[in-house]
Amino acid sequence: MANNTLSVTDNRTGKKYELPIEEGDVIRAADLRQIKVGKDDFGLMSYDPAFTNTASCRSRITFIDGDKGILRYRGYPIEELAEKSNYLEVAYLIVKGELPDREHYERWENNIKIHTMVHENIKKFMEGYRYDAHPMGMLLGTVGALSTFYPDANDIHDLESRRLQTRRLIGKMPTLAAFAYRHTKGLPYVYPDNDLSYTGNLLSMLFKMTELKYKPDPVLERALDVLFILHADHEQNCSANAMRAVGSSQPDPYACAAAAVAALYGPLHGGANEAAIRMLMEIGSVSNIPALLRKVKEGERRLMGFGHRVYKNYDPRAKILKEMAAQVFEVTGRNPLIDIAIELERIALQDEYFISHKLYPNVDFYSGIIYQAMGFPMTMFPVLFAIPRTSGWMAQWAEMVRDSEQKIARPRQIYVGEPIRHYSELASRPKPTQREDAVSEAI
Numbered sequence: 001m002a003n004n005t006l007s008v009t010d011n012r013t014g015k016k017y018e019l020p021i022e023e024g025d026v027i028r029a030a031d032l033r034q035i036k037v038g039k040d041d042f043g044l045m046s047y048d049p050a051f052t053n054t055a056s057c058r059s060r061i062t063f064i065d066g067d068k069g070i071l072r073y074r075g076y077p078i079e080e081l082a083e084k085s086n087y088l089e090v091a092y093l094i095v096k097g098e099l100p101d102r103e104h105y106e107r108w109e110n111n112i113k114i115h116t117m118v119h120e121n122i123k124k125f126m127e128g129y130r131y132d133a134h135p136m137g138m139l140l141g142t143v144g145a146l147s148t149f150y151p152d153a154n155d156i157h158d159l160e161s162r163r164l165q166t167r168r169l170i171g172k173m174p175t176l177a178a179f180a181y182r183h184t185k186g187l188p189y190v191y192p193d194n195d196l197s198y199t200g201n202l203l204s205m206l207f208k209m210t211e212l213k214y215k216p217d218p219v220l221e222r223a224l225d226v227l228f229i230l231h232a233d234h235e236q237n238c239s240a241n242a243m244r245a246v247g248s249s250q251p252d253p254y255a256c257a258a259a260a261v262a263a264l265y266g267p268l269h270g271g272a273n274e275a276a277i278r279m280l281m282e283i284g285s286v287s288n289i290p291a292l293l294r295k296v297k298e299g300e301r302r303l304m305g306f307g308h309r310v311y312k313n314y315d316p317r318a319k320i321l322k323e324m325a326a327q328v329f330e331v332t333g334r335n336p337l338i339d340i341a342i343e344l345e346r347i348a349l350q351d352e353y354f355i356s357h358k359l360y361p362n363v364d365f366y367s368g369i370i371y372q373a374m375g376f377p378m379t380m381f382p383v384l385f386a387i388p389r390t391s392g393w394m395a396q397w398a399e400m401v402r403d404s405e406q407k408i409a410r411p412r413q414i415y416v417g418e419p420i421r422h423y424s425e426l427a428s429r430p431k432p433t434q435r436e437d438a439v440s441e442a443i
């Protein structure tokens with residue numbers, strides 16, 4: 001008997017099966033289908049709500065070892081990239097698989113920069129949003145709208161088209177994000193300045209007032225670059241999964257990216273940095289930390305910016321941000337919420353509940369404190385997450401499109417509803433009081 005197999009005995013029938021174990025300690029869920037009680041039986045299925053133990057793809061992009069707190073893009077440790085690289089170089093690495101040489105880097109930078117402008121109609125389109133629209137909602141709608149501007153993007157099986165859409169979207173995201181921000185402020189939109197770096201230009205489009213040329217503070221420009229490196233990809237997270245799932249029905253990548261932005265919007269994903277800051281503001285003082293932790297332990301609420309599906313150790317991104325916060329505060333002044341955050345982390349990491357549940361700070365615990373110190377309103381935090389994550393989404397999407405094993409994403413279900421029943425006339429149905437419970441459960 002081969003060693004790399006799993007022997008299964010179905011006690012219902014006494015039959016034995018040998019399931020191959022593939023590299024990475026994986027069995028194919030479809031192999032379970034041969035396990036049947038009878039000829040007409042559908043076969044065994046695995047049940048895995050929220051995919052907690054199901055791999056949906058093979059990927060070469062990002063590696064995470066959640067127990068050890070390791071994150072690598074294309075094999076390169078996140079700590080080295082955060083220290084030595086810049087976002088555009090990391091985006092190249094993520095999208096293309098290798099670090100560029102000088103010539104390729106310069107070409108890539110130029111290729112991104114020539115796509116920073118958006119069609120004037122996009123500006124008009126954005127003007128249509130209400131004055132108090134959430135910038136992430138605006139970004140979501142506008143990224144989807146790009147689909148209508150680039151009908152050529154439908155050609156998803158063409159390599160050159162995929163490359164073009166990738167450059168376009170990475171180039172345009174800062175512009176869309178900045179327009180959304182300026183809209184909420186009632187300020188005129190600022191056009192891109194391609195003399196500046198990727199993050200320097202973003203700062204210019206966000207904060208330029210009447211000066212002829214905006215000069216970004218080099219410390220803040222670099223801090224934003226590091227934040228962008230840390231947020232560029234994170235393997236099969238909720239938004240990458242949305243990008244792939246929508247992409248599997250083969251629409252253009254802008255439609256997929258709109259779905260990814262929508263997934264990122266939620267407070268359990270990219271919205272967590274906003275939720276974490278709101279929580280720290282609500283705590284208000286270190287003396288109130290024990291009361292909040294009591295509520296968390298009693299299951300009344302969650303500690304936002306803590307916990308992760310994959311990391312069961314300190315999120316390496318949070319470690320880098322915690323150290324970087326001090327450099328940012330030298331320019332911006334200290335954000336007093338950092339004291340609450342550090343004390344909250346200290347107490348939580350000694351507490352049996354957090355130790356036994358393996359709950360550590362994640363990237364969102366410190367990123368919001370830095371963004372707030374830099375002058376960003378909380379509603380911009382998830383938008384600032386979406387800009388750099390675009391390179392990860394496009395890489396995940398392109399990998400999915402090229403993967404011959406992928407098909408339209410279509411999970412199975414276990415039907416637990418009513419068995420067949422027959423239509424009754426309105427007048428003969430049970431009175432509302434008898435039906436109330438069933439109806440209210442359905443919404």
Ligand code: CMC
Nearest residue numbers: 237268269270272302303304305306307308309357362364
């Ligand atoms: N505070 C308190 N308890 C928690 C927390 C938390 N933040 N996170 C998980 N737990 C507990 C949870 O109550 C459960 O306990 P028990 O087993 O006793 O019922 C256990 O830990 C496992 O939780 P889970 O909900 O099954 O874990 P998950 O893998 O489904 O959730 C998570 C992962 C990130 C959604 C969750 O940890 C969470 O809600 N954290 C707060 C939101 C947050 O910070 N999100 C940002 C994630 S990092 C950035 C990104 O990738 O988007």
